[in-house]
Amino acid sequence: MNSFIRRGRNGLLAAATAAVLVIAPTMSANAATAVEPTVGSDKPLYLVSPEDGSLYPEGTSILWGAAVAAAPTPGDEEYDSPWIRPAGADQMRQFISPRGQERNINAWNAYASLGNPATNLIPDVSGFGNTTAGLGTPSGAAAVAIAGGKYSLGVAYIHQDTTTVVEVNYTYIEVTANSNPSLATYTWDVPEVQVPDSAPAITTQPASATVNPGASATFTAAADGKPVPSVQWQSNAGSGWADVAGATNASLTVSNTTLAQSGTQYRAVFTNTLGSVTTDAATLTVAPVAPSKPTTGESDIADPAKGAQSVTIPAGVAAAQTVQVWNWAGAAAQPANLGQAVVDADGNVVVDIHDLAKFPAGLNTVAFTLAGDSSFTVTSWTSFTKLSGTGDPLTDTADVVATVTASDLWALEATESVIDFGNVARNATATASLGKVTVIDDRNELKGWNLDATWGDFVKAGTTDTIAASNLTVAPKFFAGYNAIAGITVGSGAHIAESTPVSTLPSGALFDAALAFKAPVTAQAGEYHSTLTLTLTTK
Amino acid sequence: MKSKKVLALGAATAVALVGAFAAAPAYADPITDGYSIVGSDTLQDAVGALANGTTITGSSVKLKGAGKSLGSWDAFTLGVSGGVGKIQAKAYGPVFDRPNGSGAGRTSLLRSIGYSGSTVYNGVDVAGQVDFARTSSKGTSVSGGVLTYVPFGQDAISFISEVGADSDGDGDAAAAAAWVASLTKAELTSIYQSTSAAPVAVPGTDYVVKPLGLQSSSGTWTTFLTKIGVTTIGTGVDTRSNSIPENDGAQLTAGANEIQIVPVSAANYVGQVNGAARINTMAGVTLGSIDGVAPATGSAPNLVPNPTFYNSADWGRTVFIVVPTAKITPGASFDQGTSDLVNTNSTVSLTYWGTSNAPGTSKAVKLKFGFAQPVDAAFTANN
Numbered sequence: 026m027n028s029f030i031r032r033g034r035n036g037l038l039a040a041a042t043a044a045v046l047v048i049a050p051t052m053s054a055n056a057a058t059a060v061e062p063t064v065g066s067d068k069p070l071y072l073v074s075p076e077d078g079s080l081y082p083e084g085t086s087i088l089w090g091a092a093v094a095a096a097p098t099p100g101d102e103e104y105d106s107p108w109i110r111p112a113g114a115d116q117m118r119q120f121i122s123p124r125g126q127e128r129n130i131n132a133w134n135a136y137a138s139l140g141n142p143a144t145n146l147i148p149d150v151s152g153f154g155n156t157t158a159g160l161g162t163p164s165g166a167a168a169v170a171i172a173g174g175k176y177s178l179g180v181a182y183i184h185q186d187t188t189t190v191v192e193v194n195y196t197y198i199e200v201t202a203n204s205n206p207s208l209a210t211y212t213w214d215v216p217e218v219q220v221p222d223s224a225p226a227i228t229t230q231p232a233s234a235t236v237n238p239g240a241s242a243t244f245t246a247a248a249d250g251k252p253v254p255s256v257q258w259q260s261n262a263g264s265g266w267a268d269v270a271g272a273t274n275a276s277l278t279v280s281n282t283t284l285a286q287s288g289t290q291y292r293a294v295f296t297n298t299l300g301s302v303t304t305d306a307a308t309l310t311v312a313p314v315a316p317s318k319p320t321t322g323e324s325d326i327a328d329p330a331k332g333a334q335s336v337t338i339p340a341g342v343a344a345a346q347t348v349q350v351w352n353w354a355g356a357a358a359q360p361a362n363l364g365q366a367v368v369d370a371d372g373n374v375v376v377d378i379h380d381l382a383k384f385p386a387g388l389n390t391v392a393f394t395l396a397g398d399s400s401f402t403v404t405s406w407t408s409f410t411k412l413s414g415t416g417d418p419l420t421d422t423a424d425v426v427a428t429v430t431a432s433d434l435w436a437l438e439a440t441e442s443v444i445d446f447g448n449v450a451r452n453a454t455a456t457a458s459l460g461k462v463t464v465i466d467d468r469n470e471l472k473g474w475n476l477d478a479t480w481g482d483f484v485k486a487g488t489t490d491t492i493a494a495s496n497l498t499v500a501p502k503f504f505a506g507y508n509a510i511a512g513i514t515v516g517s518g519a520h521i522a523e524s525t526p527v528s529t530l531p532s533g534a535l536f537d538a539a540l541a542f543k544a545p546v547t548a549q550a551g552e553y554h555s556t557l558t559l560t561l562t563t564k
Numbered sequence: 565m566k567s568k569k570v571l572a573l574g575a576a577t578a579v580a581l582v583g584a585f586a587a588a589p590a591y592a593d594p595i596t597d598g599y600s601i602v603g604s605d606t607l608q609d610a611v612g613a614l615a616n617g618t619t620i621t622g623s624s625v626k627l628k629g630a631g632k633s634l635g636s637w638d639a640f641t642l643g644v645s646g647g648v649g650k651i652q653a654k655a656y657g658p659v660f661d662r663p664n665g666s667g668a669g670r671t672s673l674l675r676s677i678g679y680s681g682s683t684v685y686n687g688v689d690v691a692g693q694v695d696f697a698r699t700s701s702k703g704t705s706v707s708g709g710v711l712t713y714v715p716f717g718q719d720a721i722s723f724i725s726e727v728g729a730d731s732d733g734d735g736d737a738a739a740a741a742a743w744v745a746s747l748t749k750a751e752l753t754s755i756y757q758s759t760s761a762a763p764v765a766v767p768g769t770d771y772v773v774k775p776l777g778l779q780s781s782s783g784t785w786t787t788f789l790t791k792i793g794v795t796t797i798g799t800g801v802d803t804r805s806n807s808i809p810e811n812d813g814a815q816l817t818a819g820a821n822e823i824q825i826v827p828v829s830a831a832n833y834v835g836q837v838n839g840a841a842r843i844n845t846m847a848g849v850t851l852g853s854i855d856g857v858a859p860a861t862g863s864a865p866n867l868v869p870n871p872t873f874y875n876s877a878d879w880g881r882t883v884f885i886v887v888p889t890a891k892i893t894p895g896a897s898f899d900q901g902t903s904d905l906v907n908t909n910s911t912v913s914l915t916y917w918g919t920s921n922a923p924g925t926s927k928a929v930k931l932k933f934g935f936a937q938p939v940d941a942a943f944t945a946n947n
Contacts, residue, residue, distance in 0.1 A: 075911040076920035090630055090904055092912040094623075094924050104923055107622070117624070139624035140617055146923045148624040149912055153631045156598075166631050207630055207900045451894075547894065 059083060060199050060214040063177075065127065068194045069216035070179045071099045078102040078147055080215070086201070087152075089170045089209040094147035095119075095180055097194065099218060107144035114182035114191040116141050119150045121169055123161060124197060127177050128190045133159035134176065135166040150180060152200070152211060170209035173202025178213070208452075208546070224300035225250035231277075231291060231307035237314050237359070238284050245276045246304045248295035255297070261290045261306070279309060287311035315360050316394050316401040318353055324407045331412040334379045340368040340393055341405025348374060348404065352383060353390040365396050378411060386413040432531050436465040437476075437561040444557075449544040459538035461504050464522070464529055464561055471526035473512075473564035476536070478519045483553035490549045497542050497555070504535035521559070593651050596635030598628075599901065600653040602662070603669020603698035604783050605639035605810050606829045607716055607883050609841040610933035611698055612636045614914065620840050620932050623924035627912055629901030634696075639664045640809045653693045660688040666783035669697035670711065670886055670947065677888045679710050679946070695902060696914075697886040700783035700829070702945070709944030712892060713884040714906045714915045717935030720830040720874045721788050721881060722859045723752070724849045727771070728818030736769035743767065744823050746853040749878070752792045755825070758800040766823065776815060776826040777803040784810050787881055788827035811836070813845035825852070830859035830869065831883075834934025837864040841933070854879060860934070869936040882940035885914045889944055 063069070072081045075092045080100035087093050098106040110117065117139040126132035135155035139148050158165035163172045179195025196213050203209035229247035236242045248254050258272035269277065269291075277291060290306040329336045340348055346368045351360040363383055366374045376391060378384040392406035441460030449455040466474055478499060483492040501521040503509055512527035513534050522536050601611060615636040617626030627634050641649040641662060651662045663669040675685040676694035683691035700719065703711065725744045730737040743766050747755075755764045755775050763772040777797060778785035789797070808815050811832035818824040833851050836844040851859060859873045874880045887906050890897035907913045911925040917937050920927060 074922075075924050076918060076922055078922055090900070092910055094922070104622070104921075137626070137628075138617065139626075140619050142619040142622075142624065144622070145619070146621075146623040149924055151628075151912070154628050154912075156628055156631055156633055205900075207904075 060197050060212055063195065063197045063214045063216055065125075066179065066195050066216075067192045068097050069218075070194045070196045071096050071215065072150075072196065072213055073100055073147060075147065075149060078104060083215045084212065086210040086212045088207070089152040089166070089200075089203075089211065090207045091151060092149050092154075093151050095150040095194075096147050099215070101147055104146050107146045108148070108180060108194070110141070110143050110145075111182055111192045113184055114141075116183050116185050117145060117148075118181050118183060119148070119155055120159070120179065120181055120195075121152065121155050121166065121198075122159075122177050122195075124175055124177050126161065127179065127181070127193045127195050130159075130181075130183065130188050130190060132161040134161045134163055134169050135159050136181075139180065145180075148180065150178060152178070152209070153206060167206040169200060170206035171202060171204060173200045173209070175199050178211075220251055222251045222297075222299055223249065225254040225295040225297055225302045227295070227302055227304055230305045231293060233308040233310070235310040235312060235314070236282055237317075238311055239281055239317070240359075241278055241280045242282055242309050242311075243276055243278045244291050244293075244307050244309075246293040246295075247275055248293075248302060248304075250295065250297045250299070252297045254295035257294045257296070259292055259294060261292075262286075263288070266292070282309070282311045284311050313399065313401040315362065316351055316392055316403045318358065318360070318390065319392055319403045319406045322406070324405050326407050326409060328409045329378065329411060335375050335377050336391075336409060337373045337375050338391060338393075338407050339405050340372055340374045341403075342368060342372075342393070342395060344368050344370050344372055347396040348393040349396050349398075349401075350374065350376060351392045351394065353392075354383075354385050355387055355389075360390075360392070366393075384411055386411050431469045431528065432467045433469045434465045434467045434531055435563075436463070436533075437559060438463045438465075438533075439559060444540065446540075446542045449542060451544050451548055452546050454541050454543045457540045457542070459499070459536075459540055459557075462521070462536045462538075462559060463533040464524075464536065465531060465533040466524065466529045467531050468528075471528060473524050473526045475523045475562050475564065476516075476521040477560050477562070478521055478538075478557055479560070480555050480557040483555040485549065485551045485553050488549075488551075490551065490553075492545060492548055492553055494555065496545060497540060499538050499540055501536060501538040504537045507535035509534065523564075526564075593637055594635060595652055595655055595657070596633060597655055598632030599634045599695040599905065600637065600693065601634060601696040601698060601885075602637045602651075602653070602672055602694055603639065603886070604666040604700045604883070605664075605698075606666075606700040606719060606784055606832060607698040607885075607935075608636065608638045609832065609835055610717075610930055610935060611885075611914065612638070612842075613840070613933070614926055614929055618929055621923040621928040623922075623928070625912070625924055625926060625929050627905060627914060627926065629903075629905040630899075632901050634905065637662060639669075639698075657693050658688050658690060660690050660693070661686040663694075663697070665779075665781035666697075666699040666701045667781050669694075670699055670703065673697040673711065673886060673888070674947070677710065677890075695887070695891075696905070698883070699886050700881065700883045701787055702884070702940075702943075703886075703947040704945055705943040706945050708889075709946045710889055711886050711946065712889045712906075712942060712944050713886055714908070714942050715917070715938035715940060716883050716885050716915060717831070717917070717930045718869070718874050718938045719832075719881055719883050719935060720859050720869070720876075720879045721784060721791060722828055722830050722833075722854060722873075722879065723747075723788075723825045723852045724813055724816065724828045724833065724846065725823055725825040725852055726813075726816035726818040726849045728822040728824070729820045731820035732770065734770070736766075736771065740766045740769045740771040740823055741850070743769075744773070744825065744852065745850055746856060748855050749792055752854070753794060756789070756792060756794045756801055757796075757798040759798050760800045763800050771821050771823055773823045773825060774818070775801045776808055776824055777801045778808050778810055778827060779803070779806050782810050784827055784829050791878060811845070813847070813849040816849055829934075830874070830879075831934035831936075834860050834867045834869060835932065838867055838932060838934070839865045840929075867934070868931075869934060871936065874936045875939055880939060882938045883935070 073096045075094040078101040118136045120136035122133040137156045155166040177195040178198045181193040182191045198211045198213040200211040225248045231244040231246045234242040258269045258277045259266045289309045292306045293304045324339045350363040353360045390408040392403045394401045439462045446455040482494045512525035614627045615634040648664045652659045663672045672685045673694045727741045816824045835841045857873045860867045891899045891902040916926045
């Protein structure tokens with residue numbers, strides 16, 4: 026069994042440290058929800074640490090009253106990326122506004138002056154720092170914290186006389202309401218790094234292609250650029266370049282090529298708002314590289330017997346000529362080139378068919394062309410069915426017997442007996458590991474099981490001071506390195522794990538949990554104890 | 565018949581209005597809906613900049629506490645006879661004597677919280693009118709005291725000097741200037757014990773030294789005298805009827821063959837010559853080294869405190885922000901905004917001195933004003 030010990034911090038300014046700058050998220054499924062991407066800001070606004078200018082990561086949350094700085098770059102650790110006052114502005118402000126109302130000063134919820142500097146390095150834009158209540162609803166920074174919800178937070182350069190916004194830079198925030206504004210928190214959107222626009226630049230030139238008549242040729246090109254460039258393929262069959270209708274993708278496929286198309290050139294033109302660039306030309310060559318599958322004039326020969334090593338086929342040309350041997354296996358459209366052979370004295374070619382890779386079982390269509398004939402005219406051809414050389418399928422039966430044994434073990438072990446969170450300041454969260462918990466269920470009769478944790482309020486010895494049990498959160502997980510057996514699953518919160526009827530094996534199923542303890546702002550300092558009980562029950 | 569009525573009301577009303585103005589503040593200090601801070605003038609320029617907002621570090625820095633602003637009142641009203649005058653701190657609040665130094669600031673804060681049963685400060689009920697005090701001197705450390713002193717920064721005490729004209733043309737002004745640029749503690753002691761009949765003479769010249777004394781409620785003055793071991797000042801010390809304000813180089817008006825010196829806060833000297841303070845009164849005066857150690861190094865506008873001088877027990881002093889303990893401790897009187905403004909972990913509190921070198925912190929502002937990392941720790945007191 027485990028117990029928890031918490032030591033409070035004694036000290037003069039313990040209360041003064043309650044305003045923690047940033048709360049790290051507890052590991053729960055809800056932390057994955059991101060704030061939607063900011064829309065409409067003149068420049069991206071990044072929230073950074075006021076202590077060192079480093080970018081605050083997405084998913085963390087900030088207290089409404091905590092100092093937080095804003096930069097136009099994702100971090101400003103050199104303190105050399107200031108906000109720059111645009112022409113026509115005579116005051117800079119921090120502000121909170123409803124989304125979509127960032128340019129409407131009369132709709133802002135709250136704001137405060139940041140002076141009128143020509144440049145401003147990582148100014149503070151804390152929620153509660155917006156000390157002037159705006160005309161929008163809710164009105165005032167405290168009201169926003171109490172109401173919660175979705176807003177924009179940022180900086181604006183204004184022209185005071187005409188109450189107009191010259192430039193506004195902001196990020197979307199989501200405020201978690203709290204009746205005490207100082208305890209409200211918010212998360213925010215980290216803008217994507219802004220990549221400047223660029224004219225298109227070719228990254229992939231199209232390659233020339235040589236294909237058989239009737240086959241397809243594909244040309245592919247690519248270009249960088251921002252905005253993403255559009256593509257238009259062009260062709261030139263000898264009388265100049267012209268667009269290929271509808272060819273507006275990165276790849277162009279020319280189907281059912283004919284000999285007449287051979288020599289046609291293709292190129293792609295990439296265009297965006299900043300300009301246009303054209304690839305080199307790629308040439309389509311359509312030329313026979315293999316004979317077309319013959320359909321008429323077959324030389325009729327008998328199918329080879331099962332296990333025959335060769336078949337004799339009339340060559341269609343005179344003896345001692347060298348022919349190219351082609352085979353279409355099954356229904357293949359393109360033949361395999363099987364090399365050359367010499368026509369024997371009888372005008373035949375003896376083709377070795379024992380190689381299953383070249384002559385698989387089933388229909389084979391063999392054709393000859395004269396070696397060196399680039400028109401690949403078929404001189405003679407035949408088709409035959411080859412029987413399998415390896416024999417017919419065999420069947421045999423065997424009685425397979427196995428006796429399942431089990432250790433009949435049923436056990437629960439936990440490594441840690443004491444979990445000490447150490448010193449925890451008020452409003453801070455301390456984390457600790459539950460430690461390895463082993464469940465062994467190798468009973469003869471499997472039924473499945475549940476593993477649950479319970480714990481009571483934390484009590485300070487000798488007093489009635491308590492901290493509610495709800496200040497401890499548990500996030501169960503598998504122990505590091507343990508590979509779960511199917512059917513064993515991790516739960517959430519106090520329900521650590523469960524299993525369907527499956528053995529954990531005597532080595533057991535290993536679990537751990539991330540414990541988080543948050544000290545309330547109202548807690549008296551001192552050492553608190555609670556006891557956590559793990560219970561394994563069969564289903 | 566028409567009757568004629570004479571409007572005699574106008575004249576009577578005018579007289580009544582003149583009478584009512586007599587109790588009003590001498591000139592228009594602003595009031596605050598938020599927090600108020602009064603007291604020592606050693607910290608007033610730096611605290612004023614932090615309260616009103618400053619861009620001197622390249623970043624906008626203005627301190628706020630739980631959504632409320634801070635209003636800072638100077639210790640001294642220039643141009644008003646006696647320099648004190650009156651202030652009104654909060655909306656609809658009473659008009660009361662301007663607390664003109666560390667001691668007065670802490671007293672007005674104690675009365676504001678009704679310590680020892682009274683909320684009356686110089687005849688006026690100031691309950692709730694003062695939230696913080698600036699102080700360059702310390703109360704007596706007591707466990708569980710009603711006031712908490714939180715370190716604001718490190719300052720040091722030195723002196724400034726001005727060398728008068730060489731009336732007899734014997735060319736000894738340079739030697740006089742060289743001598744007074746660095747004095748020993750023993751020399752300062754004898755200067756401030758000298759009599760008007762026998763002032764301290766500058767060796768090898770016919771110059772004499774005329775020491776000036778700061779007004780009596782000044783923490784800088786009382787600390788300086790303690791540091792040089794003087795309990796009774798000599799008759800040679802000119803206090804100009806207890807009217808000389810701190811940190812004002814224009815007070816030095818050396819006559820012919822005369823050197824005038826006066827104690828000064830080294831931080832204020834640095835802040836003024838760096839251009840951080842509102843005005844620079846230090847043109848034509850020299851910051852003195854003591855026992856061979858200079859209080860600051862570098863040159864304007866980037867003069868920096870010298871840690872050897874600032875951290876020495878002899879001349880260094882930690883200056884503090886004083887706040888009622890109950891307001892920063894969990895309990896019925898806890899106030900989030902008060903606590904935020906003295907939260908040493910917050911980069912935008914009065915008391916931040918973390919490791920950051922970022923321009924948007926109160927530390928960066930305080931460095932510009934000549935303060936350094938504080939040496940003393942926080943403590944509580946009842947005075």
